[in-house]
Amino acid sequence: MEKSAQHYDLLIIGGGMIGASLACALANQPLRVAVIEAVSFRSSSQPSYDDRSIALAYGARKIFEGMGLWQQVKEIATPIKKIHISDRGHFGATRMDAAREGYPALGYVVENRDLGQLFAKQLSSFSNIELICPAQLKSFTINANNAEVVIERDGEIVTLTTKLIVGADGGHSMVRQLAGIRHTSDDYQQNAVIANVTPGKDHQHIAYERFTDSGPLALLPMSDGRCSLVWTVDRDKVDEVMAWRDETFLTRLQQRFGMRLGPLQKVGRRSAYPLALVRADEHIRPRLALIGNAAHVLHPIAGQGFNLGMRDVAALAQVIVESKDNDIGALSVLNQYGQWRKRDQDCIAGLTDGLVRIFSNQITPLVIARNSGLLAMDIIPPVKRVLMRQTMGLAGKLPKLARGISLQ
Numbered sequence: 476m477e478k479s480a481q482h483y484d485l486l487i488i489g490g491g492m493i494g495a496s497l498a499c500a501l502a503n504q505p506l507r508v509a510v511i512e513a514v515s516f517r518s519s520s521q522p523s524y525d526d527r528s529i530a531l532a533y534g535a536r537k538i539f540e541g542m543g544l545w546q547q548v549k550e551i552a553t554p555i556k557k558i559h560i561s562d563r564g565h566f567g568a569t570r571m572d573a574a575r576e577g578y579p580a581l582g583y584v585v586e587n588r589d590l591g592q593l594f595a596k597q598l599s600s601f602s603n604i605e606l607i608c609p610a611q612l613k614s615f616t617i618n619a620n621n622a623e624v625v626i627e628r629d630g631e632i633v634t635l636t637t638k639l640i641v642g643a644d645g646g647h648s649m650v651r652q653l654a655g656i657r658h659t660s661d662d663y664q665q666n667a668v669i670a671n672v673t674p675g676k677d678h679q680h681i682a683y684e685r686f687t688d689s690g691p692l693a694l695l696p697m698s699d700g701r702c703s704l705v706w707t708v709d710r711d712k713v714d715e716v717m718a719w720r721d722e723t724f725l726t727r728l729q730q731r732f733g734m735r736l737g738p739l740q741k742v743g744r745r746s747a748y749p750l751a752l753v754r755a756d757e758h759i760r761p762r763l764a765l766i767g768n769a770a771h772v773l774h775p776i777a778g779q780g781f782n783l784g785m786r787d788v789a790a791l792a793q794v795i796v797e798s799k800d801n802d803i804g805a806l807s808v809l810n811q812y813g814q815w816r817k818r819d820q821d822c823i824a825g826l827t828d829g830l831v832r833i834f835s836n837q838i839t840p841l842v843i844a845r846n847s848g849l850l851a852m853d854i855i856p857p858v859k860r861v862l863m864r865q866t867m868g869l870a871g872k873l874p875k876l877a878r879g880i881s882l883q
């Protein structure tokens with residue numbers, strides 16, 4: 476006799492930072508949730524929990540608070556108390572100060588691997604959540620009353636049914652592909668080179684964003700006096716930069732960054748990521764929603780990708796919880812999520828893309844304009860405040876979790 480397929484209210488495809496966050500947001504709800512993740516959380520090839528560190532905006536802290544997870548995240552987070560933005564070789568600079576604006580911090584730096592360990596522990600502790608890992612999505616069929624999802628687990632093909640498939644499977648989303656949802660992709664012809672760097676001076680919890688003629692670079696404060704480096708380099712230079720000996724790398728970086736953190740002393744393992752702006756044309760279909768990188772991949776210039784994805788999580792979780800007595804996969808329910816998120820997604824994608832283009836350009840009038848902009852922002856507090864609220868994830872109609880309110 477044929478075994479009947481296991482049924483879930485919700486199947487999250489991808490247990491990376493965004494998929495795992497959505498599952499945690501739905502913990503202890505009367506909903507049966509499974510997370511299908513292809514790569515073990517501890518594996519060195521895990522693509523979400525890798526060597527990167529993430530700058531969490533203050534808004535993401537509020538979401539973790541709402542989820543009841545902030546105390547655990549706080550233990551692995553380094554606060555950013557000030558941000559210093561400058562344009563190398565030009566007059567413009569701007570500074571942001573958490574204390575002056577009345578926040579405990581402007582954001583927090585967390586190592587992705589630490590976040591992965593935290594999520595793995597959390598996901599195994601909720602009775603309504605099942606982590607199916609390693610397991611890969613193979614195909615799905617959307618029907619009027621449910622969706623049938625085929626996965627491969629331990630070499631075995633298994634069929635599951637669900638009311639709602641959430642695609643949280645990253646920038647190359649198979650969910651997006653299988654659904655036939657088109658996307659636009661704008662390759663920046665740049666790569667981000669990341670590494671941990673030990674400076675000679677105490678970072679004093681200051682994050683530095685420096686625009687240089689070869690692309691922007693950020694040094695973010697981390698634990699043990701280290702800084703997390705994100706250095707954007709042109710695609711045709713990346714092999715050379717990756718091949719430099721550590722001493723050469725530090726010397727070149729020092730030339731670009733200057734002496735604010737004293738002599739740069741040590742650099743850890745480097746990794747490089749190709750950069751593109753990717754946007755899905757649709758984020759919802761009947762019984763299907765896309766969140767995080769599956770819906771939008773951004774340039775890391777302003778540290779917005781994960782933070783934007785967390786606001787997707789907060790909105791989708793609220794819509795699902797408020798509709799849990801009805802059909803959570805119905806288009807009328809998912810439309811609420813789609814419409815709610817559009818403005819923020821358009822705004823942050825536009826802001827990030829605009830910054831990349833303005834600061835990658837050396838045409839004199841543009842250089843003067845951007846430096847005037849940085850300077851104006853520094854001396855006109857209301858202008859700075861508007862930008863800060865947007866990038867801290869505190870603008871617009873915020874979901875409950877983003878206001879630190881639990882969904883229980």
Ligand SMILES: Cc1cc2nc3c(=O)[nH]c(=O)nc-3n(C[C@H](O)[C@H](O)[C@H](O)COP(=O)(O)OP(=O)(O)OC[C@H]3O[C@@H](n4cnc5c(N)ncnc54)[C@H](O)[C@@H]3O)c2cc1C
Pocket residue numbers: 488489490491492493494511512513514521522523524527528529530531610611612613643644645646649667669705748766767768769775777778779780781782783784
């Ligand atoms: C260099 C760099 C620095 C960044 N810094 C910041 C920052 O400071 N702040 C910030 O907000 N954002 C930052 N970002 C962006 C951030 O990393 C992403 O927005 C975030 O990782 C998106 O998470 P995700 O879970 O949506 O996707 P991913 O991290 O790509 O995770 C997708 C998951 O889905 C799994 N998966 C894929 N396909 C399948 C399948 N078929 N079946 C099952 N599982 C599958 C994968 O194994 C993976 O675990 C940065 C990005 C880069 C490249």
